[in-house]
Amino acid sequence: MIKLIGIEKTYDSPSGKVHALKGIDLNIARGEIYGIIGLSGAGKSTLVRCINMLERPTAGKVIVDGQDMTTLTESQLREARKSIGMIFQHFNLLSSATVYDNIAFPLKLYGMNANDIGKKVRPLLELVGLSDKAQQYPSQLSGGQKQRVGIARALASDPKILLCDEATSALDPQTTKSILDLIKVINQNLSLTVVVITHEMQVIKQLCDKVAVISEGVIAERGSVLDVFTNPRHDITKEFISVLLSNELPAAFRGNEISQDRTPGSLLLLRLIFLGERADDPVLAKMIRTCKGVECTMLFGNLDEIHGVPFGRFIIGLSGDDSAINSALNFLGGQDVRVEVIGYVRRNSAAVE
Amino acid sequence: MFAEILPLLSKALGETIYMVVVSMVIASAIGVPLGVLLHTTAKGQILENVVINQTVGSVVNAVRSIPFIILMVAIIPLTRFLVGSAIGTTAAIVPLVIASIPFIGRQVETSLKEVPAGLVEAAQSMGATPFQIISRVLLPEAMPGIVSQLTTVIIALVGESAMAGAIGGGGLGDLAIRYGYQRFRPEVMLATVVVLIVLVQLVQFVGNTLAKRLDKR
Numbered sequence: 221m222i223k224l225i226g227i228e229k230t231y232d233s234p235s236g237k238v239h240a241l242k243g244i245d246l247n248i249a250r251g252e253i254y255g256i257i258g259l260s261g262a263g264k265s266t267l268v269r270c271i272n273m274l275e276r277p278t279a280g281k282v283i284v285d286g287q288d289m290t291t292l293t294e295s296q297l298r299e300a301r302k303s304i305g306m307i308f309q310h311f312n313l314l315s316s317a318t319v320y321d322n323i324a325f326p327l328k329l330y331g332m333n334a335n336d337i338g339k340k341v342r343p344l345l346e347l348v349g350l351s352d353k354a355q356q357y358p359s360q361l362s363g364g365q366k367q368r369v370g371i372a373r374a375l376a377s378d379p380k381i382l383l384c385d386e387a388t389s390a391l392d393p394q395t396t397k398s399i400l401d402l403i404k405v406i407n408q409n410l411s412l413t414v415v416v417i418t419h420e421m422q423v424i425k426q427l428c429d430k431v432a433v434i435s436e437g438v439i440a441e442r443g444s445v446l447d448v449f450t451n452p453r454h455d456i457t458k459e460f461i462s463v464l465l466s467n468e469l470p471a472a473f474r475g476n477e478i479s480q481d482r483t484p485g486s487l488l489l490l491r492l493i494f495l496g497e498r499a500d501d502p503v504l505a506k507m508i509r510t511c512k513g514v515e516c517t518m519l520f521g522n523l524d525e526i527h528g529v530p531f532g533r534f535i536i537g538l539s540g541d542d543s544a545i546n547s548a549l550n551f552l553g554g555q556d557v558r559v560e561v562i563g564y565v566r567r568n569s570a571a572v573e
Numbered sequence: 574m575f576a577e578i579l580p581l582l583s584k585a586l587g588e589t590i591y592m593v594v595v596s597m598v599i600a601s602a603i604g605v606p607l608g609v610l611l612h613t614t615a616k617g618q619i620l621e622n623v624v625i626n627q628t629v630g631s632v633v634n635a636v637r638s639i640p641f642i643i644l645m646v647a648i649i650p651l652t653r654f655l656v657g658s659a660i661g662t663t664a665a666i667v668p669l670v671i672a673s674i675p676f677i678g679r680q681v682e683t684s685l686k687e688v689p690a691g692l693v694e695a696a697q698s699m700g701a702t703p704f705q706i707i708s709r710v711l712l713p714e715a716m717p718g719i720v721s722q723l724t725t726v727i728i729a730l731v732g733e734s735a736m737a738g739a740i741g742g743g744g745l746g747d748l749a750i751r752y753g754y755q756r757f758r759p760e761v762m763l764a765t766v767v768v769l770i771v772l773v774q775l776v777q778f779v780g781n782t783l784a785k786r787l788d789k790r
Binding site for chain 1: 691696697701705710790
């Protein structure tokens with residue numbers, strides 16, 4: 221549906237040329253919710269604006285629904301933009317127009333008559349749950365309601381694509397969730413292709429099928445949300461994920477020296493990651509039964525879900541003699557669980573007392 | 574005595590209102606599009622054109638830097654060409670219009686600058702033409718500000734029209750100078766000042782009310 225080929229964008233700034241995008245290739249399939257995550261200044265907003273040509277790439281091609289956007293004339297481009305809806309962080313509603321008129325705005329641009337506009341706007345008001353607010357002005361609405369108006373307005377022209385530029389970044393967590401749910405419903409019911417720009421991993425986790433991590437104008441990592449979450453490769457990705465899934469050791473071990481060799485009184489800490497149906501297999505119970513002489517302490521545990529797939533993360537501490545520990549490691553190696561050996565760490569004495 | 578002043582006052586008030594209203598209508602008809610041009614051709618705007626922007630901007634600055642009393646005399650040939658005479662109330666309208674156009678232009682430009690860029694971007698993302706962006710986004714969104722700014726222009730026009738006496742334009746200012754000052758009639762001076770104060774207050778009140786009603790922010 222959307223194909224970006226070798227997108228580059230350079231700006232002239234007083235301090236010289238700024239290379240915002242350095243060769244981005246991206247494929248977004250029809251009906252997909254594709255997340256693009258990056259820190260501010262990473263180029264993600266520029267990238268999404270290249271899709272509807274609000275920013276013209278310096279080099280590269282933007283193919284939307286088989287059409288190369290970079291070769292269109294101004295009027296062809298205006299026509300093409302009708303099939304690409306967009307919502308914004310600050311909503312960008314007309315303060316001088318009512319909710320109804322804001323949603324009707326794109327239709328008025330296309331010269332639709334008032335009767336047809338009504339037929340179009342009323343179901344949209346209903347879809348976003350604002351039928352009773354039709355005659356109010358944006359200033360009378362909450363942030364979440366404003367974004368709902370933004371969504372309804374973006375949908376008014378029956379687009380095939382919805383671009384969301386930090387659409388929930390100005391909203392509180394509860395409102396964010398309701399807006400993300402709404403986007404998901406729209407994606408499913410209207411089989412809309414959705415591109416989501418965000419700096420919040422929570423948004424990616426809750427909403428997206430696929431994700432691209434953008435850093436300094438290049439895509440550092442991409443893949444299905446589940447893959448990227450459970451097996452992040454790039455440091456920047458790990459950092460994003462760590463906001464949601466802490467990588468820190470439990471408090472009793474934090475700050476102590478981690479050694480690969482056994483030291484007296486230390487536990488061998490392992491990070492276990494369970495995925496899918498295996499997340500509820502009794503792997504640890506089996507290990508204790510199978511490997512005699514190993515002691516297992518549960519230090520941290522978290523069960524989550526990404527796209528309905530259970531996803532468990534645990535930190536356990538093993539003790540026992542070398543052979544017992546080795547047999548435990550071997551056992552775990554043969555199971556459907558990802559094992560990461562952290563090392564031998566002593567427990568804080570303060571925490572013991 | 575009051576009965577004697579009253580016809581003078583009402584005639585002068587009529588002339589002032591005539592000059593202000595006609596000048597305002599003509600100057601707005603040119604000044605508002607000028608403001609739109611100044612804003613939209615600026616860097617980063619929808620019709621970005623540095624050459625036009627800077628040329629028009631310089632002309633606007635040049636006209637604005639001429640004191641009104643000098644402008645009035647300096648353009649006498651133009652006035653004579655346009656209205657057939659260089660003296661009288663109608664003749665005074667020409668310099669009033671010329672002085673007000675760049676003033677309105679800058680004021681409108683200022684109001685348009687207040688419209689968040691995101692709104693223009695949103696309209697562009699929906700496929701709006703530059704003309705649609707001007708007529709359906711920029712002007713409606715800036716309207717409360719434009720109304721406030723135009724109120725200021727009207728009040729400035731009331732002040733400038735007082736100088737119209739210099740070219741036989743009549744009006745309240747002329748009355749105050751000729752009767753109040755030159756004929757030592759302080760009561761005429763006082764009455765004129767009171768009428769001017771009431772007039773300006775009224776204009777400001779109407780302007781504020783209208784701007785407030787338009788403002789849905």
